Amino acid sequence: MTVKLVVGIDGGGTGNRALSYARKVARLIGDCELVLVFVIEWSPYSFHTAEENEQRQKRRVEEIDSARTRILDPALAEMKSEGIAARGIVRHGNVADLLNSVALEEGAEQIIVARSSDGGFAARVFGSSTANLVMTASVPVTVVG
Incomplete structure (x- = not known):
């Protein structure tokens, strides 16, 4: 049975750290598929x-x-060149909610994200979102430093 891991990526150093760790875990597992998820923050509540x-x-x-x-296709090509099964998903909405939703939809064993100390967009997306994800996720969350 293929193990699925959801990986939150952001197109920068933060996402690269999460992807690097997920790559290592996928190699250890063997029969593993990475589901790379890029979330574009989007509020449905603005009129x-x-x-x-x-x-x-x-x-x-x-x-x-x-x-x-710009983000998913290059990451997927890199995984493919290394022999790692991977797919990509882009969604609009709340980062923590969507990463958890994708994990449930995909039957993933865990979610992998990185803690950000980069500032800017990455910090905004994976700063408090990481804490929210850890507190509310339905599957284990690995936070990479």
């Missing part, structure tokens, strides 16, 4: 005009395409 909502939907599609091209 807009009809025109703004149309533009917002267009931006969502553009952001997903950009994240897939």
